Amino acid sequence: MENNKYFIGIDIGGTKITIALIGEKGEIIYKENLQTRENLDKNIASENIINTCKKIKNNFSSKNILGIGIGACGIVLYEKGNIKFSPNIGWENFEIVKNLEMALGLKVILDNDANAAAWGEFFLNYRETFRNVICITLGTGVGGGIILNKKLYRGSSGTAGEIGHITYIHNGKKCSCGNNGCIERYIGTKGIIEFAEEMLVKIKNKENPSYEKFSDSMLFDIQKKEKILMPKFIQEAGFKGDKLALFIWEEFGKILGILIASMINIFNPDAIHITGGISHAEKLFIESLKKEVEKRAFSVPRETAKIIFSEERQDMGVIGAGLLLMEN
Amino acid sequence: MENNKYFIGIDIGGTKITIALIGEKGEIIYKENLQTRENLDKNIASENIINTCKKIKNNFSSKNILGIGIGACGIVLYEKGNIKFSPNIGWENFEIVKNLEMALGLKVILDNDANAAAWGEFFLNYRETFRNVICITLGTGVGGGIILNKKLYRGSSGTAGEIGHITYIHNGKKCSCGNNGCIERYIGTKGIIEFAEEMLVKIKNKENPSYEKFSDSMLFDIQKKEKILMPKFIQEAGFKGDKLALFIWEEFGKILGILIASMINIFNPDAIHITGGISHAEKLFIESLKKEVEKRAFSVPRETAKIIFSEERQDMGVIGAGLLLMEN
Numbered sequence: 156m157e158n159n160k161y162f163i164g165i166d167i168g169g170t171k172i173t174i175a176l177i178g179e180k181g182e183i184i185y186k187e188n189l190q191t192r193e194n195l196d197k198n199i200a201s202e203n204i205i206n207t208c209k210k211i212k213n214n215f216s217s218k219n220i221l222g223i224g225i226g227a228c229g230i231v232l233y234e235k236g237n238i239k240f241s242p243n244i245g246w247e248n249f250e251i252v253k254n255l256e257m258a259l260g261l262k263v264i265l266d267n268d269a270n271a272a273a274w275g276e277f278f279l280n281y282r283e284t285f286r287n288v289i290c291i292t293l294g295t296g297v298g299g300g301i302i303l304n305k306k307l308y309r310g311s312s313g314t315a316g317e318i319g320h321i322t323y324i325h326n327g328k329k330c331s332c333g334n335n336g337c338i339e340r341y342i343g344t345k346g347i348i349e350f351a352e353e354m355l356v357k358i359k360n361k362e363n364p365s366y367e368k369f370s371d372s373m374l375f376d377i378q379k380k381e382k383i384l385m386p387k388f389i390q391e392a393g394f395k396g397d398k399l400a401l402f403i404w405e406e407f408g409k410i411l412g413i414l415i416a417s418m419i420n421i422f423n424p425d426a427i428h429i430t431g432g433i434s435h436a437e438k439l440f441i442e443s444l445k446k447e448v449e450k451r452a453f454s455v456p457r458e459t460a461k462i463i464f465s466e467e468r469q470d471m472g473v474i475g476a477g478l479l480l481m482e483n
Numbered sequence: 484m485e486n487n488k489y490f491i492g493i494d495i496g497g498t499k500i501t502i503a504l505i506g507e508k509g510e511i512i513y514k515e516n517l518q519t520r521e522n523l524d525k526n527i528a529s530e531n532i533i534n535t536c537k538k539i540k541n542n543f544s545s546k547n548i549l550g551i552g553i554g555a556c557g558i559v560l561y562e563k564g565n566i567k568f569s570p571n572i573g574w575e576n577f578e579i580v581k582n583l584e585m586a587l588g589l590k591v592i593l594d595n596d597a598n599a600a601a602w603g604e605f606f607l608n609y610r611e612t613f614r615n616v617i618c619i620t621l622g623t624g625v626g627g628g629i630i631l632n633k634k635l636y637r638g639s640s641g642t643a644g645e646i647g648h649i650t651y652i653h654n655g656k657k658c659s660c661g662n663n664g665c666i667e668r669y670i671g672t673k674g675i676i677e678f679a680e681e682m683l684v685k686i687k688n689k690e691n692p693s694y695e696k697f698s699d700s701m702l703f704d705i706q707k708k709e710k711i712l713m714p715k716f717i718q719e720a721g722f723k724g725d726k727l728a729l730f731i732w733e734e735f736g737k738i739l740g741i742l743i744a745s746m747i748n749i750f751n752p753d754a755i756h757i758t759g760g761i762s763h764a765e766k767l768f769i770e771s772l773k774k775e776v777e778k779r780a781f782s783v784p785r786e787t788a789k790i791i792f793s794e795e796r797q798d799m800g801v802i803g804a805g806l807l808l809m810e811n
Contacts, residue, residue, distance in 0.1 A: 230783065287639050299749075303636060310751025311615050312787045321745035322779060325651070325737075334744075334779045409653075416662075417649035421627075421749070423638025451650060451662045455558065459640045 164477025169243035177477030222262035224479035226271025273300020275475025285425035293431030372399035408440030412447025492805025497571035505805030550590035552807035554599025601628020603803025621759035700727035736768030740775025
């Protein structure tokens, strides 16, 4: 048997369950997808996941497989090894860790998918150089993963890191969480789209003389054609020099900068790691972001904290899940 | 020699330097104050502090004194044992740890005063029951001390916990830190006074019909008599049932509630511990605070986090400093 360590990673998402054999450098040796819709019953899911893991164990019996790490969407009880509620799939009280440990005789760790991905990023990129890293994932939501002293910080009941739901405007827009004015509501996908749409209305209505320069924005045409002004369209327009698109990204950078400055003042981290589709637009918002951070963060922690944008690495969910076994 | 452990605690503040012999239950065995103004020269300060420590060592030679813990105001480099800059005293690059260790042959730990006090609170009140506690000190400033996994979390360069300087209103009032709209600017002493004064002006000017009910507030007279509407006056008026005072505390509770909700969503702690003179007014703002937390914090971490108000314990600075030696 070779000396290298291997892990089975399981990434449970709303549309598919990915199961993979992962090496200790994060390499994927083998990967298989199950369709979530065929696993809505948790007993069936349990059986299918166990069978796939068994197959991997048998097919790679020469490899030193140390355990299984699971990253799951929904509310996950880390210490109990229980998926409490997974709204997209409908599972409740799924004791997945116990099931898998009994059937497979391997150590199993369960965490939420954001933590698993953040851990993967930290372990593969930063563990030699940094101790404290705040990971921010920008997408539909704004997710957080907190790594302190080289370990995931999970909080007292496993829910730490909901940085998308700190209050940005206290009497602001209603968020999906029920609260008003969460920062996610402004820099998540929905917030960006809404801001762009609101701007188009204001420009049409000539609400503000300073918006006149935006009146020939290509976003008007794009909206007609595409119906929804997805961030990728605003990004393309920005790279083509469209003034309104550039303005939208500038505003986005300001708000993200405020979030980052608060994280720097609270955590004094070595780095803020930012991933998600929107990181492609980095060049369009980095200046306004940096200006805001410089204005708002204290100098000592600001000089310490590196702000790093990275494309979301495909399969980081399943890789990070597998690597959870390397946390302790 | 008895078995109990003892420590010398040193609390370096803007007006006095307190040096005390502390028992492991936080009891003060002996205490002495030096006047900061007589120690503005760091060499003189060093000599005076060393002499006082020597005296304590000699006078309590039967006690098992394990080391010295220092909590200092200003910018403190924990790992280097260096007071980088103490604006109130004027010290720069004071290598206090090296000086004391060489002169006294004892282990010396240096941290900032907020961390020392937070650690004292945690060690004496919570270490058996809680793992993660966020300490908030309300006063002129809004200070934070973060205890995670039963240890102080200091961040990568020792400045973590500046929770008073997260942004509350992004285009808000100028804060002493140079930023706009820090939450400290609204719930620190200055913010409370200003809000009260602004309300009095608005009431006089009849800016809002709903303020008419405040027109006979006793705060008008108090302002005439006392010039500055210190929070303690507003507190007294509140306890006497003054409607305007009650409204001011209600608003205060909302903003503090927003801060607490954000801390709960980020840290998922066992407890939020709140100290400071203002905690006396707890009954006047607890309802609006709780309402805001209920609205804004996620249910699982909200149900986990206890919100605990406590009077600032006198000498917690010097006690916590001494107990820093018990952290590791």
